[in-house]
Amino acid sequence: MLHLVVCIKQVPDSREIRIDPKTNTLVRLGVPAIINYYDLHGLEEALRLKDEFGARVTVVSMGPPSAEKALRQCVSMGADEAVLVSDRAFAGADTLATSYVVALTIQKVEERWGTVDIVFCGKQTLDGDTGQVGPGVACRLDIDQLTYVEKLESLDLETREVTVHRHLEDGVERVKARLPVLITALAELNRPRRASLPGILRAARYQPIVWTTNDFPTIDRAKIGLRGSPTIVSKTWVPEPKQVQTEWLPSEDSAAAATALLDHLYSTDLPQKLGWA
Amino acid sequence: MAEERKRKPMIGLQSDTDWSEYRGVMVVVEQRAGVAKAVSWQLLGEARRLADKLESPLLALVIGHQVQGLAREAGYHGADRVYICDSPELASYRTRPYSRVCLYVIREYKPEIVLMGATYAGRDLAGAIATHLPTGLTADSTQLDVDDERLLLASRPAFSEKMLATILCKQFKPQMATARAGVFEALPRDEARSAEIVVVPPQIDPEDISTQVLGFVESLERVNLEDADVIVAGGRGLGGPGAFSLLKELADALGGEVGASRAAVDLGWIGHDHQVGQTGTTVRPKLYIAVGISGAVQHVVGMQNSTYIVAINKDSEAPIFRFANYGIKGDLFQIVPALAQAVRARRSGGLSPEGVLEPMSAAGRGE
Numbered sequence: 001m002l003h004l005v006v007c008i009k010q011v012p013d014s015r016e017i018r019i020d021p022k023t024n025t026l027v028r029l030g031v032p033a034i035i036n037y038y039d040l041h042g043l044e045e046a047l048r049l050k051d052e053f054g055a056r057v058t059v060v061s062m063g064p065p066s067a068e069k070a071l072r073q074c075v076s077m078g079a080d081e082a083v084l085v086s087d088r089a090f091a092g093a094d095t096l097a098t099s100y101v102v103a104l105t106i107q108k109v110e111e112r113w114g115t116v117d118i119v120f121c122g123k124q125t126l127d128g129d130t131g132q133v134g135p136g137v138a139c140r141l142d143i144d145q146l147t148y149v150e151k152l153e154s155l156d157l158e159t160r161e162v163t164v165h166r167h168l169e170d171g172v173e174r175v176k177a178r179l180p181v182l183i184t185a186l187a188e189l190n191r192p193r194r195a196s197l198p199g200i201l202r203a204a205r206y207q208p209i210v211w212t213t214n215d216f217p218t219i220d221r222a223k224i225g226l227r228g229s230p231t232i233v234s235k236t237w238v239p240e241p242k243q244v245q246t247e248w249l250p251s252e253d254s255a256a257a258a259t260a261l262l263d264h265l266y267s268t269d270l271p272q273k274l275g276w277a
Numbered sequence: 278m279a280e281e282r283k284r285k286p287m288i289g290l291q292s293d294t295d296w297s298e299y300r301g302v303m304v305v306v307e308q309r310a311g312v313a314k315a316v317s318w319q320l321l322g323e324a325r326r327l328a329d330k331l332e333s334p335l336l337a338l339v340i341g342h343q344v345q346g347l348a349r350e351a352g353y354h355g356a357d358r359v360y361i362c363d364s365p366e367l368a369s370y371r372t373r374p375y376s377r378v379c380l381y382v383i384r385e386y387k388p389e390i391v392l393m394g395a396t397y398a399g400r401d402l403a404g405a406i407a408t409h410l411p412t413g414l415t416a417d418s419t420q421l422d423v424d425d426e427r428l429l430l431a432s433r434p435a436f437s438e439k440m441l442a443t444i445l446c447k448q449f450k451p452q453m454a455t456a457r458a459g460v461f462e463a464l465p466r467d468e469a470r471s472a473e474i475v476v477v478p479p480q481i482d483p484e485d486i487s488t489q490v491l492g493f494v495e496s497l498e499r500v501n502l503e504d505a506d507v508i509v510a511g512g513r514g515l516g517g518p519g520a521f522s523l524l525k526e527l528a529d530a531l532g533g534e535v536g537a538s539r540a541a542v543d544l545g546w547i548g549h550d551h552q553v554g555q556t557g558t559t560v561r562p563k564l565y566i567a568v569g570i571s572g573a574v575q576h577v578v579g580m581q582n583s584t585y586i587v588a589i590n591k592d593s594e595a596p597i598f599r600f601a602n603y604g605i606k607g608d609l610f611q612i613v614p615a616l617a618q619a620v621r622a623r624r625s626g627g628l629s630p631e632g633v634l635e636p637m638s639a640a641g642r643g644e
């Protein structure tokens with residue numbers, strides 16, 4: 001049977017993150033946690049393949065114990081198993097250290113439930129915003145990566161070939177690859193389903209599998225968490241909020257407003273920068 | 278069933294520790310069909326400054342098929358030395374063969390900094406090679422600098438653009454970053470400059486090329502918001518898909534693209550590639566005109582760095598006005614057509630009546 005692994009991350013809902021105007025630091029207290037938006041599209045695609053071909057869908061996540069909630073949500077949507085890798089030692093990981101732990105986890109999942117055919121990730125997370133973990137995991141597992149996928153055109157189980165559409169700045173690329181592959185999902189890929197009633201009931205009883213560093217006998221502690229992260233945040237600052245003095249244009253008469261706006265725009269450096277006559 | 282390639286997982290990589298030989302700033306040039314992405318030349322411009330500060334050479338790496346011309350172009354845009362790897366197998370971008378070339382060049386020629394555009398291909402490639410090396414990689418930088426210890430200070434937006442963070446990589450070389458398009462300035466192209474060209478033998482392993490690019494469909498309809506100088510964006514205030522044609526007319530007159538809020542996209546009025554904001558595209562055009570958009574934070578984080586912002590909204594309390602250099606309170610259905618007409622008239626020198634004019638987009642774009 002097809003084995004599909006979906007990587008998800010619980011992230012702070014960034015709409016709720018505010019900057020404390022006095023201290024200029026992020027206020028994270030009380031910010032609700034959600035499943036990273038793009039990861040849900042990865043999960044949905046795995047569930048679609050499960051509907052079509054039959055598959056085992058395993059969801060994995062590295063995160064704090066509270067991320068169990070996110071994993072249960074995936075189970076309520078139709079995932080078969082959910083694994084949380086959680087340990088204080090993983091805290092502070094950058095993308096390199098994260099891809100190490102996620103790849104180890106997928107290897108362990110493979111030992112338990114068989115080799116993986118497709119790994120799904122979101123194209124990036126809302127909080128980290130790098131898009132680097134997917135390629136990192138593919139590289140460590142030594143499987144091909146298909147990033148920024150907006151459509152899964154076909155999966156041929158006979159030839160074990162998958163054809164996808166990759167979204168690029170200037171167009172769409174059709175790519176065919178041999179399984180196993182790692183796919184990173186865009187929002188265009190699908191519309192995530194709602195949880196079904198049986199799913200909700202199952203999720204309520206479901207206890208995600210939790211692995212800690214002790215479950216990985218070969219783990220190299222120099223490669224995890226803050227210590228295993230080559231990048232260091234040396235400084236953060238809040239960019240000066242752009243003090244914009246709005247110039248209001250007269251709006252009783254549309255033509256006059258339009259002319260007034262153009263007069264203003266023409267008095268700036270825009271015409272020169274844009275090559276307007 | 279076809280035979281499966283044997284996987285050789287690389288979990289547990291070791292790395293060198295003597296970095297003293299690593300010198301030079303390298304930009305990996307991205308191209309399609311022999312045409313470089315603008316961000317590559319922009320990065321060479323910025324990297325020239327970093328290399329001069331470090332008193333080390335500026336290097337470019339050009340990978341592709343029949344890209345000799347590009348190697349010379351890289352020199353015209355500031356590179357001192359250009360590594361070129363040219364082979365039919367490298368005609369279109371694929372992660373494995375391109376990674377192999379990059380890894381070979383990095384190990385052989387030891388640059389201390391490697392930069393790429395934060396494009397789809399650039400992020401795909403950078404993520405793979407940083408893991409292979411391994412080294413630290415900063416995504417999506419908008420400011421680059423170096424300090425006295427030759428450390429790369431790569432700064433990038435964090436938390437939905439609410440903060441900036443400066444990121445360093447002290448223990449590994451090369452220090453890597455991807456950088457956003459449209460942020461840095463290219464040097465003027467100068468044919469008098471000539472770079473040393475170093476030919477790199479192709480590193481093709483048949484196992485690497487099992488992934489096949491079946492085709493590329495350039496979408497003429499596809500908006501390229503990242504590179505647009507002018508964006509006219511519409512929101513729920515448009516009331517339906519039809520009004521986007523008014524915006525398109527204005528955008529065409531200004532030589533720009535049409536953007537949208539998530540509300541308009543979710544209502545199915547326009548495609549997701551038009552969406553600006555946290556879950557859409559982050560843009561920094563020179564002129565952004567927000568029409569019937571209220572200015573929710575998720576929208577604003579994606580456009581607040583535009584040089585000039587104009588807001589058109591019937592509600593003078595709409596938050597978008599706080600970010601707008603110019604505000605027009607009123608009905609978009611009146612104002613947008615009037616503005617399109619005024620632009621056409623102004624840009625034709627005001628001589629001809631609108632309607633008989635050639636579209637401004639043809640004359641205005643790219644010059």
Ligand SMILES: Cc1cc2nc3c(=O)[nH]c(=O)nc-3n(C[C@H](O)[C@H](O)[C@H](O)COP(=O)(O)OP(=O)(O)OC[C@H]3O[C@@H](n4cnc5c(N)ncnc54)[C@H](O)[C@@H]3O)c2cc1C
Nearest residue numbers: 512513514538539540554555556557569570571576591609
């Ligand atoms: C996780 C998350 C991510 C999100 N990501 C994004 C994102 O990437 N991009 C994004 O845009 N949003 C995003 N949103 C949604 C965002 O919160 C807002 O809901 C959305 O931006 C609102 O779109 P709008 O301004 O078009 O609509 P509204 O807020 O409904 O505003 C419509 C405006 O049109 C004006 N108007 C109405 N009629 C007229 C008229 N005739 N003439 C002139 N003005 C008129 C009204 O006064 C009003 O200000 C996200 C939300 C979440 C929760």
